[in-house]
Amino acid sequence: MPHFKLNYFDIRGFGEPSRMIFHYAGQDFEDRRWAREQWPEIKPKLVGGKFTGKFTASDTGASPWLEVDGERIYQSVAIARYLGNLFCLAGKDGMENAQIDAMIDSYKDYLNDARAFFWVKSGMGQGNLEELKTKFDEASKRFFTFLQKRIEKVGSGFIASKISWGDFFLADGIKTTMNFDEEFEKKFPKMVEYKNFIFSQPKIKEYIEKRPESVF
Known part of the structure; x- marks a missing residue:
């Protein structure tokens, strides 16, 4: 190796x-x-x-x-x-790999809309927080509704038939969003369940318990 x-x-x-x-x-x-x-x-x-x-x-x-x-x-x-x-954390075939890529590209689109809100709310940037919050809420609803539909359709608990590299991206992204949106769990309880499911994988759970804390 x-x-x-x-x-x-x-x-x-x-x-x-x-x-x-x-x-x-x-x-x-x-x-x-x-x-x-x-x-x-x-x-x-x-x-x-x-x-x-x-x-x-x-x-x-x-x-x-x-x-x-x-x-x-x-x-x-x-x-x-x-x-x-x-x-061995890819999809089982070309279609699953394409769906993983699609979810991650959609997540990146979401981040493009949410990033300014994160920066201003964390005190690391300047801007109108109220206006940025409106844009963030719209992007958040759009993306996490889409992600929830994908997970429900697959039925494995992951975005593909088994855990994939994409799940780590998305679960940690949910963790970040929760740090900036106090109502996230109320609005998207299934997304919190999904994040907790990924984080509960034994080796991931052990790592998360020891890793340094950061807001994003």
């Missing part, structure tokens, strides 16, 4: 689904984390015509990235999908 090194901020965010996959698979990996204030030194900088960074810098100016025996994979979904295929 190759050496894995996951590079990301010291928060859950877009790195957390891959961390969860590693723990679920029982696979050792190097979990390289950094504080927010370190990021300017990690991002590549153009010096003398060459991109440099204080640490092993991001080639793209973005994170997370996964190093696999020196080869790099960028983009959180690409990393999670790669690990899903590697650790």
Whole structure:
């Protein structure tokens, strides 16, 4: 098995689904984390015509990235999908894989609408919270209603016939949304059940009990 090194901020965010996959698979990996204030030194900088960074810098100016025996994979979904295929956490066939991809792409659309609300409510951004809350509520209702229909249709408790890499993305996303929406459990009790079901998987449960807390 190759050496894995996951590079990301010291928060859950877009790195957390891959961390969860590693723990679920029982696979050792190097979990390289950094504080927010370190990021300017990690991002590549153009010096003398060459991109440099204080640490092993991001080639793209973005994170997370996964190093696999020196080869790099960028983009959180690409990393999670790669690990899903590697650790038998993909769909059973092409249709299931397409449905997993569709759910994750829909989740990313939801985040595009919800992100500003998260940032302002957490005090890390500026904006009209009331207006952002309206947009967030609309996006939340649209996406989580869609996700609930998918889970009910499949009937396995997951978004495919068995647990997949996509479930880790979505369950942790629900956790984040719950941190910003005090009424989420009242509005979407089935989504909370789904999140709890994923988090109750033995190796995931053990990891979650020990992982650092972060609002997102």
